[in-house]
Amino acid sequence: MSLELSNVSLIAPGAEAALFAPLSLSVAPGETVCVMGPSGVGKSSLIAHIGGHLPRGFRTTGTITLNGGDLGALPAEKRGVGVLFQDAQLFPHLSVGDNLAFGLRAEVRGRAARREAVANALEQAGLAGFETRDPATLSGGQRMRVALMRALLAQPYAILIDEAFARLDTGLREDIRAFVLSHIAASAIPALMVSHDEQDALAADRVLHLAR
Numbered sequence: 001m002s003l004e005l006s007n008v009s010l011i012a013p014g015a016e017a018a019l020f021a022p023l024s025l026s027v028a029p030g031e032t033v034c035v036m037g038p039s040g041v042g043k044s045s046l047i048a049h050i051g052g053h054l055p056r057g058f059r060t061t062g063t064i065t066l067n068g069g070d071l072g073a074l075p076a077e078k079r080g081v082g083v084l085f086q087d088a089q090l091f092p093h094l095s096v097g098d099n100l101a102f103g104l105r106a107e108v109r110g111r112a113a114r115r116e117a118v119a120n121a122l123e124q125a126g127l128a129g130f131e132t133r134d135p136a137t138l139s140g141g142q143r144m145r146v147a148l149m150r151a152l153l154a155q156p157y158a159i160l161i162d163e164a165f166a167r168l169d170t171g172l173r174e175d176i177r178a179f180v181l182s183h184i185a186a187s188a189i190p191a192l193m194v195s196h197d198e199q200d201a202l203a204a205d206r207v208l209h210l211a212r
Protein backbone atom coordinates (compact mmCIF):
# COMPACT_ATOMS: atom_id res chain seq x y z
CA MET A 1 0.00 0.00 0.00
CA SER A 2 1.13 3.54 -0.74
CA LEU A 3 2.53 6.10 1.65
CA GLU A 4 0.41 9.22 1.20
CA LEU A 5 1.32 12.70 2.35
CA SER A 6 -1.32 15.37 1.97
CA ASN A 7 -0.44 19.05 2.51
CA VAL A 8 2.23 18.18 5.06
CA SER A 9 4.33 20.97 6.47
CA LEU A 10 6.31 21.58 9.63
CA ILE A 11 6.94 24.63 11.79
CA ALA A 12 10.09 24.36 13.92
CA PRO A 13 9.91 25.24 17.62
CA GLY A 14 9.94 29.00 18.08
CA ALA A 15 9.59 29.69 14.35
CA GLU A 16 6.72 31.50 12.67
CA ALA A 17 6.96 30.21 9.13
CA ALA A 18 6.71 26.66 7.86
CA LEU A 19 10.01 25.00 6.91
CA PHE A 20 8.78 24.04 3.45
CA ALA A 21 5.72 24.62 1.27
CA PRO A 22 2.90 22.12 1.91
CA LEU A 23 3.90 18.77 0.49
CA SER A 24 1.56 16.26 -1.12
CA LEU A 25 3.07 13.02 -2.30
CA SER A 26 2.13 9.43 -2.94
CA VAL A 27 4.87 6.79 -2.81
CA ALA A 28 3.80 3.50 -4.40
CA PRO A 29 4.68 0.03 -3.05
CA GLY A 30 8.24 -0.82 -4.11
CA GLU A 31 8.93 2.76 -5.17
CA THR A 32 11.79 4.84 -3.74
CA VAL A 33 11.42 8.61 -3.75
CA CYS A 34 14.54 10.68 -3.03
CA VAL A 35 13.90 13.89 -1.08
CA MET A 36 16.48 16.60 -1.67
CA GLY A 37 16.68 20.26 -0.73
CA PRO A 38 18.89 22.85 0.94
CA SER A 39 20.35 22.29 4.38
CA GLY A 40 17.83 23.19 7.07
CA VAL A 41 14.75 22.91 4.83
CA GLY A 42 13.41 20.13 7.04
CA LYS A 43 14.33 16.85 5.32
CA SER A 44 15.34 15.01 8.49
CA SER A 45 12.43 16.56 10.35
CA LEU A 46 10.05 15.23 7.69
CA ILE A 47 11.45 11.72 8.17
CA ALA A 48 11.12 12.13 11.96
CA HIS A 49 7.53 13.32 11.52
CA ILE A 50 6.54 10.31 9.43
CA GLY A 51 8.29 7.94 11.84
CA GLY A 52 6.63 9.55 14.86
CA HIS A 53 9.87 10.92 16.36
CA LEU A 54 9.47 14.65 15.77
CA PRO A 55 10.95 16.60 18.72
CA ARG A 56 8.55 18.37 21.05
CA GLY A 57 7.59 21.89 20.06
CA PHE A 58 7.25 21.25 16.33
CA ARG A 59 3.87 22.12 14.86
CA THR A 60 2.56 20.20 11.89
CA THR A 61 -0.07 20.52 9.20
CA GLY A 62 -1.53 17.96 6.84
CA THR A 63 -2.06 14.23 7.07
CA ILE A 64 0.03 11.13 6.49
CA THR A 65 -1.67 7.87 5.54
CA LEU A 66 -0.07 4.44 5.48
CA ASN A 67 -1.66 1.04 5.18
CA GLY A 68 -5.03 2.80 4.97
CA GLY A 69 -4.75 4.53 8.37
CA ASP A 70 -3.89 8.03 9.60
CA LEU A 71 -0.39 7.85 11.10
CA GLY A 72 -1.04 10.92 13.24
CA ALA A 73 -3.26 8.78 15.45
CA LEU A 74 -0.53 6.20 16.13
CA PRO A 75 2.55 6.18 18.39
CA ALA A 76 5.89 5.55 16.66
CA GLU A 77 6.04 1.84 17.54
CA LYS A 78 2.62 1.15 16.03
CA ARG A 79 3.21 2.94 12.71
CA GLY A 80 4.93 0.09 10.91
CA VAL A 81 7.63 2.43 9.64
CA GLY A 82 11.26 1.28 9.49
CA VAL A 83 14.01 3.91 9.53
CA LEU A 84 17.61 3.58 8.33
CA PHE A 85 20.00 6.17 9.75
CA GLN A 86 23.53 7.15 8.79
CA ASP A 87 25.28 5.14 11.50
CA ALA A 88 22.95 2.09 11.23
CA GLN A 89 22.14 2.41 14.97
CA LEU A 90 22.50 -1.25 15.86
CA PHE A 91 22.16 -1.95 19.57
CA PRO A 92 25.79 -2.09 20.76
CA HIS A 93 25.05 -4.38 23.71
CA LEU A 94 23.37 -7.05 21.54
CA SER A 95 25.00 -9.52 19.16
CA VAL A 96 24.26 -9.23 15.44
CA GLY A 97 21.80 -12.14 15.76
CA ASP A 98 20.01 -10.55 18.71
CA ASN A 99 19.81 -7.24 16.84
CA LEU A 100 18.00 -9.07 14.05
CA ALA A 101 15.80 -11.03 16.45
CA PHE A 102 14.76 -7.68 17.93
CA GLY A 103 13.32 -6.77 14.53
CA LEU A 104 11.37 -10.01 14.24
CA ARG A 105 7.67 -9.74 14.77
CA ALA A 106 6.16 -11.37 17.84
CA GLU A 107 4.13 -13.66 15.58
CA VAL A 108 7.30 -15.59 14.75
CA ARG A 109 7.09 -17.88 17.75
CA GLY A 110 9.44 -20.51 19.05
CA ARG A 111 13.18 -20.46 19.36
CA ALA A 112 13.82 -22.60 16.27
CA ALA A 113 11.61 -20.48 13.99
CA ARG A 114 13.18 -17.26 15.23
CA ARG A 115 16.69 -18.66 14.84
CA GLU A 116 15.88 -19.73 11.30
CA ALA A 117 14.44 -16.31 10.38
CA VAL A 118 17.60 -14.62 11.68
CA ALA A 119 19.85 -17.07 9.80
CA ASN A 120 17.89 -16.44 6.58
CA ALA A 121 18.22 -12.69 6.99
CA LEU A 122 21.97 -13.01 7.53
CA GLU A 123 22.27 -15.23 4.49
CA GLN A 124 20.42 -12.64 2.38
CA ALA A 125 22.77 -9.97 3.68
CA GLY A 126 25.79 -12.05 2.68
CA LEU A 127 26.63 -12.45 6.36
CA ALA A 128 25.84 -16.11 7.00
CA GLY A 129 27.19 -17.25 10.37
CA PHE A 130 27.51 -13.74 11.83
CA GLU A 131 24.94 -14.40 14.62
CA THR A 132 27.31 -14.11 17.56
CA ARG A 133 29.37 -11.21 16.25
CA ASP A 134 29.55 -7.95 18.16
CA PRO A 135 28.19 -5.14 15.91
CA ALA A 136 31.33 -3.11 16.71
CA THR A 137 33.41 -5.65 14.77
CA LEU A 138 31.45 -5.12 11.53
CA SER A 139 32.38 -2.76 8.70
CA GLY A 140 30.11 0.19 7.96
CA GLY A 141 28.61 -1.61 4.98
CA GLN A 142 27.99 -4.79 6.96
CA ARG A 143 26.32 -2.78 9.72
CA MET A 144 24.04 -1.10 7.18
CA ARG A 145 23.03 -4.46 5.69
CA VAL A 146 22.18 -5.77 9.17
CA ALA A 147 20.21 -2.57 9.90
CA LEU A 148 18.19 -3.05 6.71
CA MET A 149 17.48 -6.71 7.46
CA ARG A 150 16.45 -5.81 11.03
CA ALA A 151 14.05 -3.20 9.63
CA LEU A 152 12.61 -5.62 7.05
CA LEU A 153 12.15 -8.45 9.58
CA ALA A 154 9.61 -6.22 11.31
CA GLN A 155 7.62 -6.31 8.04
CA PRO A 156 7.14 -2.54 7.91
CA TYR A 157 4.59 -0.83 5.69
CA ALA A 158 7.21 1.76 4.66
CA ILE A 159 10.94 2.40 4.93
CA LEU A 160 12.53 5.80 5.55
CA ILE A 161 16.20 6.38 4.76
CA ASP A 162 17.92 9.39 6.33
CA GLU A 163 21.32 9.98 4.67
CA ALA A 164 22.07 6.33 5.42
CA PHE A 165 24.82 5.96 2.81
CA ALA A 166 26.56 9.31 3.29
CA ARG A 167 29.44 8.07 5.44
CA LEU A 168 30.28 4.97 3.42
CA ASP A 169 33.26 5.01 1.03
CA THR A 170 32.30 5.81 -2.54
CA GLY A 171 32.68 2.30 -3.99
CA LEU A 172 30.93 0.63 -1.07
CA ARG A 173 28.18 3.25 -1.10
CA GLU A 174 27.07 2.13 -4.55
CA ASP A 175 26.91 -1.53 -3.50
CA ILE A 176 25.00 -0.83 -0.30
CA ARG A 177 22.60 1.54 -2.03
CA ALA A 178 21.87 -1.11 -4.67
CA PHE A 179 21.43 -3.75 -1.94
CA VAL A 180 19.00 -1.59 0.04
CA LEU A 181 16.96 -0.35 -2.93
CA SER A 182 16.65 -3.81 -4.48
CA HIS A 183 15.40 -5.27 -1.18
CA ILE A 184 12.87 -2.46 -0.83
CA ALA A 185 11.61 -3.01 -4.38
CA ALA A 186 11.40 -6.77 -3.79
CA SER A 187 9.52 -6.23 -0.52
CA ALA A 188 6.99 -4.03 -2.38
CA ILE A 189 6.94 -1.33 0.26
CA PRO A 190 7.18 2.42 -0.36
CA ALA A 191 10.44 4.15 0.60
CA LEU A 192 11.40 7.76 1.17
CA MET A 193 15.13 8.54 1.04
CA VAL A 194 16.54 11.86 2.24
CA SER A 195 19.89 12.67 0.67
CA HIS A 196 22.32 15.32 -0.58
CA ASP A 197 23.95 12.81 -2.93
CA GLU A 198 23.17 13.08 -6.65
CA GLN A 199 23.95 9.37 -7.00
CA ASP A 200 21.19 8.53 -4.52
CA ALA A 201 18.82 10.69 -6.58
CA LEU A 202 19.82 8.87 -9.77
CA ALA A 203 19.22 5.49 -8.15
CA ALA A 204 15.74 6.48 -6.91
CA ASP A 205 12.58 6.11 -8.96
CA ARG A 206 11.70 9.75 -8.45
CA VAL A 207 13.22 12.89 -6.93
CA LEU A 208 11.40 15.49 -4.94
CA HIS A 209 12.91 18.88 -4.09
CA LEU A 210 11.77 20.41 -0.84
CA ALA A 211 11.66 24.20 -1.05
CA ARG A 212 10.73 26.95 1.36
Ligand SMILES: Nc1ncnc2c1ncn2[C@@H]1O[C@H](COP(=O)(O)OP(=O)(O)OP(=O)(O)O)[C@@H](O)[C@H]1O
Nearest residue numbers: 012013019037038039040041042043044045046055
Ligand atom coordinates in the same frame (compact mmCIF):
# COMPACT_ATOMS: atom_id res chain seq x y z
N1 LIG B 1 14.72 19.96 18.15
C1 LIG B 1 14.67 21.07 17.43
N2 LIG B 1 14.36 22.25 18.01
C2 LIG B 1 14.30 23.40 17.29
N3 LIG B 1 14.54 23.47 15.98
C3 LIG B 1 14.87 22.33 15.36
C4 LIG B 1 14.96 21.08 16.02
N4 LIG B 1 15.30 20.14 15.13
C5 LIG B 1 15.43 20.77 13.94
N5 LIG B 1 15.18 22.09 14.08
C6 LIG B 1 15.20 23.10 13.02
O1 LIG B 1 14.39 22.65 11.96
C7 LIG B 1 14.99 23.00 10.72
C8 LIG B 1 15.08 21.79 9.82
O2 LIG B 1 16.08 20.89 10.30
P1 LIG B 1 16.36 19.50 9.56
O3 LIG B 1 17.49 18.86 10.30
O4 LIG B 1 15.10 18.78 9.42
O5 LIG B 1 16.84 20.02 8.14
P2 LIG B 1 17.53 19.20 6.96
O6 LIG B 1 16.91 19.66 5.70
O7 LIG B 1 17.50 17.74 7.26
O8 LIG B 1 19.02 19.75 7.07
P3 LIG B 1 20.41 19.05 6.64
O9 LIG B 1 20.35 18.87 5.17
O10 LIG B 1 21.41 20.08 7.05
O11 LIG B 1 20.51 17.78 7.42
C9 LIG B 1 16.32 23.66 11.03
O12 LIG B 1 16.16 25.05 10.95
C10 LIG B 1 16.60 23.24 12.45
O13 LIG B 1 17.32 24.23 13.11
